[in-house]
Amino acid sequence: MTARALDRSGVEQEVAQLPEVPAPRSVAPQDARAMSKVFFDRLAELEEGTHEYQDVRNTLIEMNMSLVRYAAGRFRSRGADEMEDIVQVGMIGLIKAIDRFEISREVEFTTFAVPYIVGEIKRFFRDTSWAVHVPRRLQEARVELARATEELRTRLGRTPTVKELAELMSLSEEEVIEARLASNAYRSSSLDAAINSDSEDGEAALANFIGAEDPALELVEDFQTLAPMIAELDERDRRIIHLRFVEELTQSQIGERLGCSQMHVSRLLSRALKKLREGMLSTR
The missing domain is CATH 1.10.10.10 (Winged helix-like DNA-binding domain superfamily/Winged helix DNA-binding domain)
Known part of the structure; x- marks a missing residue:
């Protein structure tokens, strides 16, 4: 047996000594936390790109999927239709966290990974949630406007005026109005969306209620x-x-x-x- 074969045999034996995880996805979060330390130690010793490296890395990904579900739970208000996309995006964040985690930092992997997962999800919303593309400064102004509006509504017991919002946000009234207009681009509705109407059918497509330019004019x-x-x-x-x-x-x-x-x-x-x-x- 060659030296290369001996080395490979030794690696396979070490990998075989890792904890047996028959169903990594079903591992409880508290167990995954302890087992992840063992797998990260082994991952650091393996050569990236090898079959053994991929096996250990894939096991880490599957064991820690509960972190993605936990982080995605913060965004339940987005609706069930978007949850599948949110989880998929969160998985990208988990993979990035695994690839960049260093066991020598003596930091819990969960502490390190959750910000990566949440950050990836937020980036997904930032880049895709706007129905119409608007400048980044207006996207950020929309978030600030929402916070300021809620704060003043709670404090004043009514909807704040543009002037009051401008003073709180340290912006001009024109900038506040511009941010409000930009907010209209955050969500859009399909022209085929059904809405209530006075027709016999009870519902009609939104397109039926939107005016169009009449060439006859x-x-x-x-x-x-x-x-x-x-x-x-x-x-x-x-x-x-x-x-x-x-x-x-x-x-x-x-x-x-x-x-x-x-x-x-x-x-x-x-x-x-x-x-x-x-x-x-x-x-x-």
Whole structure:
């Protein structure tokens, strides 16, 4: 057996001497705390990237998942739909804590890991919770505004004014208003979200209650501008335009009505439309 094989055999024997953890995820938190010390000692002796190193590291991750659940519990108010994402993000924080923990510091791993987990979750909220991206200073101002509002509401027994908030936060009133407007970007609702209505079905999509730009409004403005210009045309040109665009006759049919050729009608119509077009463009 080669020296390399002997070394590997020795490592495997040492790993085998570690406490047997048949189901690391089911280890009680108090037991995980004690067992983690043993596994961290062994992890420090192993070469990163080896199979043995990964086995010990993975066991540490699974044993300490209760820390992630504990930290994620602080954010229950976010709703059940987000808890799965919160736990997944917290796992990233746990892994970072394991990779950066040094047993020589003589600090409890739980004390070291929880800030990592919570910090990762908060970073997730900071980077993804805003429905519309706003500058970081406004994101931070929103948090300060919420705290100041709650403090003054408790102290005054009413909703504080912008001036009162500005004095407490040491900001201008314009900055407080800006922070309030930015808060509107924190949450958004789907246009398909169901809301209560007076309809027979009892619910309707939010999109049904949101106004949209009506293209016909531009036509109303155009008609208002065009009307006096048409009135300035001579009677024959006005009649041709009426027959063409109101009664929707062809140029040949208009020629028959007026007793002239289709070519003549075409020239008269083109001349009248050019005059109207130039008039419209000059008003824009």
